[in-house]
Amino acid sequence: MQQENVQLRMAMDENSFLQGVKDCIPTLLGYLSIGFAAGVVGHTSGLSVLEITLMSILIYAGSAQFIIAGMVASHGSVAAIVFTVFIVNLRHLLLSAALSPYFRHLSAFKTIMIGTLLTDETFGVAINRAANTRALGESWMNGLNVTAYLNWILATAAGAFLGQWITNPEKFGLDFALSAMFIGLLVLQLIGRQRLFRDLIVVVSAVIIVVGTSMVTSGSIAVIIATISAATIGVLIERWK
Amino acid sequence: MEIRWDILAIIIGASLVTFLPRVLPLVVLSRMQIPDLAMRWLSYIPIAVMAALLGNELLMTDGKMTPLRDNIELFAALPTFLVAIFTRSLLGTIVVGVVTVMLLRFLL
Numbered sequence: 001m002q003q004e005n006v007q008l009r010m011a012m013d014e015n016s017f018l019q020g021v022k023d024c025i026p027t028l029l030g031y032l033s034i035g036f037a038a039g040v041v042g043h044t045s046g047l048s049v050l051e052i053t054l055m056s057i058l059i060y061a062g063s064a065q066f067i068i069a070g071m072v073a074s075h076g077s078v079a080a081i082v083f084t085v086f087i088v089n090l091r092h093l094l095l096s097a098a099l100s101p102y103f104r105h106l107s108a109f110k111t112i113m114i115g116t117l118l119t120d121e122t123f124g125v126a127i128n129r130a131a132n133t134r135a136l137g138e139s140w141m142n143g144l145n146v147t148a149y150l151n152w153i154l155a156t157a158a159g160a161f162l163g164q165w166i167t168n169p170e171k172f173g174l175d176f177a178l179s180a181m182f183i184g185l186l187v188l189q190l191i192g193r194q195r196l197f198r199d200l201i202v203v204v205s206a207v208i209i210v211v212g213t214s215m216v217t218s219g220s221i222a223v224i225i226a227t228i229s230a231a232t233i234g235v236l237i238e239r240w241k
Numbered sequence: 242m243e244i245r246w247d248i249l250a251i252i253i254g255a256s257l258v259t260f261l262p263r264v265l266p267l268v269v270l271s272r273m274q275i276p277d278l279a280m281r282w283l284s285y286i287p288i289a290v291m292a293a294l295l296g297n298e299l300l301m302t303d304g305k306m307t308p309l310r311d312n313i314e315l316f317a318a319l320p321t322f323l324v325a326i327f328t329r330s331l332l333g334t335i336v337v338g339v340v341t342v343m344l345l346r347f348l349l
Contacts, residue, residue: 030331033339048243051244051245058252058256059256059259068251078247081255085259086258086259089262089263090262091262096262097266098284098287099267100266101270101275101283103267112267114267115263115265115267116264120290120291172339173338173341173344175342176338176339179338180335180339181331181335183295183322184334187325189288189291190288199285202285203288203292205289206289206292206293207295207300209293210300211306214304215305218304219297223290226296227290227293230285231285234282234284235282238281
């Protein structure tokens with residue numbers, strides 16, 4: 001009985017909000033530097049600290065915020081900017097769909113809360129965990145999401161504020177933090193899944209297709225096309241074998 | 242320190258078009274029984290999207306392949322991959338990646 005209680009409590013701790021916060025920590029530095037860079041770039045393109053912070057609170061998407069800064073600087077129309085952001089963030093459809101099997105037990109309101117704060121990074125951490133535990137707890141997911149969210153708001157606000165003194169965050173390699181994080185998340189995925197051969201074919205296909213298609217269309221559409229095609233190739237190899 | 246009306250319109254519009262793709266599949270699909278084939282397909286999405294994002298970040302600049310000799314990020318990706326494979330530490334991977342790019346930019 002005693003033993004059972006201990007085990008139960010351990011399982012609950014594993015799914016707690018606090019554990020979600022802890023599992024977010026390794027990614028904080030990466031998004032801190034990207035957020036900081038996004039703040040600096042926003043400042044350079046003439047956005048106020050308040051505008052940049054409001055963007056982080058309401059939009060909360062790094063690539064979109066970089067694009068808005070660029071298009072505001074080049075005087076793009078409101079409609080053109082909103083449409084571009086829509087295209088850039090369409091890949092969230094795929095991430096959101098891939099997470100959906102793990103949150104069957106939740107109410108619509110709770111899934112909305114989880115989806116609202118979904119990012120590449122929290123998706124990567126969550127899907128890695130799902131590969132090991134087969135299920136995701138709501139509190140754990142919220143801990144992960146909220147930590148990443150607050151970190152992002154702080155980082156962009158700091159970048160916007162300090163942007164007056166820092167002109168080139170690239171000098172410190174901070175712009176590479178995002179790629180490095182994708183590398184880390186990808187490798188952890190590949191190691192965790194134990195079907196390396198098929199997965200590597202999918203990875204290589206995705207890279208080749210994204211390079212090919214981004215020569216004829218925008219990078220963000222290329223990412224969506226490459227993701228969909230490479231996943232399809234994965235399924236086809238499974239069938240064919 | 243102000244918020245301009247047109248910027249506010251951009252922020253609100255952009256937040257709506259970002260919110261919907263994030264939320265809709267989660268809410269709709271978590272209420273449905275997804276066919277086995279679709280589940281298999283979805284299981285490849287995580288690695289496919291990470292690889293596509295990486296390929297786009299590391300190899301392309303403004304719709305063209307980045308010339309190999311100028312591509313510091315691609316060279317830095319090598320030690321970054323090795324650290325990820327051997328340490329399996331996300332934080333370690335990011336630190337090594339950022340420091341490598343900083344050093345390469347400083348030296349080259």
